[in-house]
Amino acid sequence: MLTAAVSFLLTAAGVAVAGLRAYRRRFLSATRWFAVALLPAGLYLTGLFPVARTIGHEFADWAAKLVFDPRVWTGIALLAVSAGLLLATRWVGRRAVEASGTHPAATGPAPARPAVTAASDQGKTAAPKAKPARKRDDGLGDFDDIEEILRRRGI
The missing domain is CATH 1.10.287 (Helix Hairpins)
Structure with missing residues (x-):
């Protein structure tokens, strides 16, 4: 009640x-x-x-046994060793794949794609324009793409 x-x-x-x-x-x-x-x-x-x-x-x-029972500590140690072995084998497996250079097909290089042309150039084949390589030391190098988009739109 x-x-x-x-x-x-x-x-x-x-x-x-x-x-x-x-x-x-x-x-x-x-x-x-x-x-x-x-x-x-x-x-x-x-x-x-x-x-x-x-x-x-x-x-x-369980918490009381955790403090006083060495058998519980042994179980925790076994769980830690098991987790460590699983992580180590995963790490070694990844390093072996990277070292051998064999990657699964899904992670291979992307196939080449044709360049997209503008609507006014429907009959012409256009090569993609190369972006001029500019090196700036002002710390804003990551904003080059955004700057280029804004420039193309006249902003």
Whole structure:
């Protein structure tokens, strides 16, 4: 009976906070508060509070054993060695592929594509214009493409 009262009080408090958030026109926050406010009542009505209590008790037992039981530390060490071996084999496998120069077909070079021509040059074949190589030391070298687009559009 106490569990029911506490869960419904928590739900009512959460709905009140959601209402205040909605009153202040913070609808996204209000929706989040409302969703979280429904959890205690939902957990009580589905009977999941005893399950949560059991999970909490088992977790506490595990944590106590973690501190005092060398068998648990051995298990953690084995898990760490396993993860390390998996990561090492993945790393070595990638280095072997890079060293041999054999890449899967999906990562090979892209096929050559024909140049796109403007609408006014429909009958003519146009070679793509080479972009002049400019080296600047002002620190804005990454904006060359944007600058070129703006120049073409007259901005």
